[in-house]
Amino acid sequence: MSARFPANLVPICVLAAFLGSSFALAQGAPQLVVLGVDVDYPGATLYVNGENFANGTSPVLKLAGVQIPLLSSKDSELVASLPVTFAGAVGSYLLTVSTGSLPAQNDTMVVTLGASGPRGPIGPQGPKGDAGLTGPQGPKGEAGLTGAVGPTGPQGLKGEAGPTGPQGPRGEVGLTGATGSVGPQGPKGEAGAQGPVGPQGSPGVINAVYTAQQTGDLRVTGLQWTSVPGTTIQFTLPQSATIDLEANGSITGVSDNQVNTAHCGFRFFIDNVAYGDPAWGDVVVGCGISGQGNASSWWCPWSMRRTLQVGAGNHLATVQQTGWNGTIAGCASLAASYSAARFRVVIR
Secondary structure (H helix, E strand, O other): OOOOOOOOOOOOOOOOOEEOOEEOOOOOOOOOEEEEEEEEOOOOEEEEEEEOOOOOOOOEEEEOOEEEOEEEEOOOEEEEEOOHHHOOOOEEEEEEEEOOOOHHHEEEEEEEEOOOOOOOOOOOOOOOOOOOOOOOOOOOOOOOOOOOOOOOOOOOOOOOOOOOOOOOOOOOOOOOOOOOOOOOOOOOOOOOOOOOOOOOOOOOOEOEEEEEEOOOOEEEEOOOOEEOOOOOEEEEEOOOEEEEEEEEEEEEEEOOOOOOOEEEEEEEEEOOEEOOEOOOEOEEEEEOEOOOOOOOEOEEEEEEEEEEEEOOEEEEEEEEEEOOOOOOOEEEEOOOOOOOOEEEEEEO
C-alpha cells in the first residue's frame, strides 16, 4: 500500500462569477494532488490524503474504474467506502480523484491492497521551537583612497607597408601508393555463456473489474452447450490488454435411465470462441448417485480460471454448461445464492 504523508492545509482562494444558475471555475484552479492512501480493512474504509480536494465540484473517486461512495471530504483528506468487490483482494489498482474537467482538477495513484495492517492513529503535533537570537552587526570598513590618473603618452608614427614578395613555383603531385592486399578473415569466436534469468516483474495494475451472477435455473443433459443465464459480461478496451477469467458454482447431478453417475462440463465462451475440450470445456464435474434408479446425485462444487490476451474494441464473455455426451445424464445449476454460478473478469 502507498505510504501516507502529512499534508499542510493551504488556504485556496477561488474567484467565481455568478452567471444564471451556475458558477464558472477559473482557469487558474490550484492543482489537485493525491499524496497517499491508507486502508482500514476492518472498517472497509479508504483514507485519501493530498492537497486542493476543494478546487471544484464534489470529488469523484474511482478504484479500478469502479466509482466508490464518498463518506466525507476535506481540502486535504477524503474518506470513502471500500467496495465489497475488493474485500480480500490482493493486487495493485488505479485510483482516480476528480473535481472537474480541468487537468488541475484530476490526479491518479496506484494503490496496492492486501499488503499492510489497519490505519494507525494520527500523532499529536510537536511544539514550535523558539527563534534563535540575532547576532550583532559588524563595523563598516573605511573606503580606500583613489589613486591619481597618469598622463596619456603621444601616438607614434605609422610605419610603411613592405613590398609583396614573388610567388614560388607549384610543386609536382606525388604518385599514388599501391593498395595493400586484404588480410585473411579471423576465426569465429565461441558463443558466450548464457546470462542469468532476470527478476520477475511486478503484477500489472488492475484497470477494471467486472462481475456477474446466475439469474435463472438451468438443467442440461447430453452434449448440449448452453449459456448460464445472467453470466454474460460486455466490456470495451481502448487498447490490447490481459484479462483474467474466474468462475465457480455448484451443481446437482441428473442421472440417466441406466443409473450412470451424473457428469457435466463448464467452459468460457469469449467473442464466439469456445475454450477447453469440445466435450468437457475447461472443467468436468462428476457426482456420485445419492439413491437408486433415476435418483439425482448430491451437490458438487466446481471452479475454473483462464488468462487471455485480447485486442482493442468491444468484447463479450459468458459461461456455458453441458451434460454427458452420449447419454441423457447431466446436471442442474440453480440460481439460489448457495448454488449460483459467479463470473468475474479482471482487466489489467
